[in-house]
Amino acid sequence: MRLPLLLVICWLLPPATMLEEDSPLGCVPRRSVTYHGDNANLFREEGVFNYSTMLLREDVGLLMLGAREAVYALDLNNISKKVSSVKWEVTQQQEKKCGIKRDNLKMECKNYIRILHKVEDDKMYVCGTNAFDPECDYMSYKDGKLTLENKTEDGKGKCPFDPHQRYASLMFEKNLYSATSTNFLGLEPVLTRSTPVTIRSEFKTSWLHEPTFVSMADMPESETSAEGDDDKVYLFFREIAVECDCYNRLVVSRVARVCKGDLGGQRTLQKKWTSFMKARMDCPVLESQLPYIIQDAYRWCDPQQSWKECLFYAVFTPQKTSDLSAVCAYCASDISRVFAEGKYKTPVTIGTSVVKWVMYSGDVPVPRPGACINNEARNAGIADTLDLPDPTLQFIKLRPLMDQAIQPVGQKPLLVRRGAAFSRIVVTQVQAADGKKHNVMFIGTEEGTILKAVNYNGEMFIIEEVQLFQAPEPIKILKFSNVTGQLYAGSDYGVAQMPLATCxxxxxxxxxxxxxxxxxxxxxxxxxxxxxxxxxxxxxxxxxxxxxxxxxxxDPVKRPNESIWPGGNLKLHCPSPSNLAKTTWERDGAALTAVPHLQFLRDGLLILNASHSDAGRYRCLSVEHSKSGTFTTTVAEYQVSIGPTGSGKGSFILPEARRDGPSVTGLQVVIGLLVVCLLALLTWNFYKGHLPLPWNCRKKSEQSQEQGDLKCGDAQRSALTEDKPLVSVTSITREEAALYAPDENDHPNVNLPSLQFIDDE
CATH class of the missing domain: 3.30.1680.10 (ligand-binding face of the semaphorins, domain 2)
Incomplete structure (x- = not known):
């Protein structure tokens, strides 16, 4: 019997850090805001979908929005106002050619805008899938109009082929960094820099093994660096773990790093990254021994502090059946330290084919493999990566994986929540009234909601959850503007704008x-x-x-009067002001307890089969606990009386009959017409003889007494049977007659041949 997966990979994964006992696993939002048109400004156009690419142009007050075959320029203050737009559609020939490749999946054979970056001269660089043949172009905004310049470039290696494939990109000083696939099947994942010298990663599973790219961020590590270090680009992704010696494919979260000044090697790693290094990221969550997988990452830096104090906030979801999502934060200095000082993993062949990855314990070449060019390297005569010796390049080519995993700040998540899976995150900092600064997390979910959460010294707290879209559309992109103080969320359905503060x-x-x-x-x-x-x-x-x-x-709460008749039902409304609060009821100052005729509802109190003892002053109280104590407030008050008739907003009262008004007059006219029609119908039936007159019925009764005991109704049915039979039978066989033959005791006998026609009347 095979060993369980958890036992096989125990050498790889450290024991999960247990959350504190007092930390709520299913952290509940204090306030839940259901969908409403006032929640956010919305934008969408009929027939256009996949609003998942954004570029904030705060310099011109615009939100550039990329969708399927369209780019929009929206007012940054109110995105429901479209300033300009431009279409970028595929031709019928391109769509037909794509359909052959993609089994005629027509919707995928469109041009999905995937890359939007600002370049010099206020121009923008835009790329689209272009029916599985990626292309890029330049776009300008002038005099309130968007224009494509038709300077198309090949987008392979820059933009994904598949519109549903995750990717990451970054524009830095005219240099485009992209993490995507170089073929339409998605089988050649690559991290590239397009200019000035095209550099890419190796097509080796030890570098990238079926990755899903998540996000990318730059880090100005050269600033105030005493070692003369280079700036870095960090790539967050998840992939199949090559170091896992297990039966099943295990997905792990990664962060990779390259140096911006990397030019590739002279002989080894020509036009390939010489600084590509990657490490595993852990986000330990209770109830899970399998690693959580990363869905998004966001870099937050305090402009008044060094880059070493920057934090990467990342959202994680489970690999297996679980409804827990988590947010972990990682310090930039911790990530940098693992790459600069950590041990390497190395592949070891066992037997003829089995490969194990273990910690490398041999000698490490100098300069250090994967390191950027710094003052120490320059002093040794190495001006750039083209001067790096082959031993250093061969080492990093075979061993890009670090042995040490990167742990989150505090060795545990900042937030763990049970419910809709997390999809995206952005973080802002705000100064409270006491002068302290707090980082506020805005988290998008797969159900189209936004969570607003803070971690107060290890205490998880969700301020509110807001439903942005009427349908549960997954949030695919999140941006925020410090200029407008607004948050922008995109989904397949549309894009929404909501304020950071909803006081x-x-x-x-x-x-x-x-x-x-x-x-x-x-x-x-x-x-x-x-x-x-x-x-x-x-x-x-x-x-x-x-x-x-x-x-x-x-201020005192208004006390409306409610009345109800004896034996009636009445609902007293009391919406809870908070998901963390508990509501209680009082009558005439005494606490109420649940009894059969008093039902406590989530939003009120239901009085069933009311009696005179149910009269009195009702008060609904909200009781909420916080770290400083328990606070009680009055939410609603009612004065309930018992009477013969009832009125009131919340009562279930039988309505009194109306005796005047236009609707009553109309009803009387209708009833009169119905009576006239009924009389006419009865007269016609009497005239035709369908209904016997009373005196005729009496005469037939006297005759029937002479012939036998037949009642009036029987006489009528007998006459109808003789004169107007209901079934027409023209002929009958001997066998059929036998079926209808009566028993000896059956009465009366039926003469079937006499049934000749049907009376349509």
């Missing part, structure tokens, strides 16, 4: 403070929950503790 959703001071949103606080002067940056007055806020004790006393 107006909190209607009371307690709700505002318990939301623990670093963007918002309660303004005592105006009595509203406002954004901190928009107010210079005294603000009540407590993001770390959620202390609402400083809130002023709330």
């Amino acid at each position: 107006e959703r909190s209607s009371s001071c307690m709700s505002c403070v318990l939301a623990r949103d670093p963007y918002c606080g309660w303004d005592k002067a105006v009595g509203k929950c406002v954004r901190l940056s928009s107010s210079q007055r005294e603000i009540i806020q407590s993001v770390m503790e959620g202390d609402a004790s400083f809130c002023p006393k709330a």
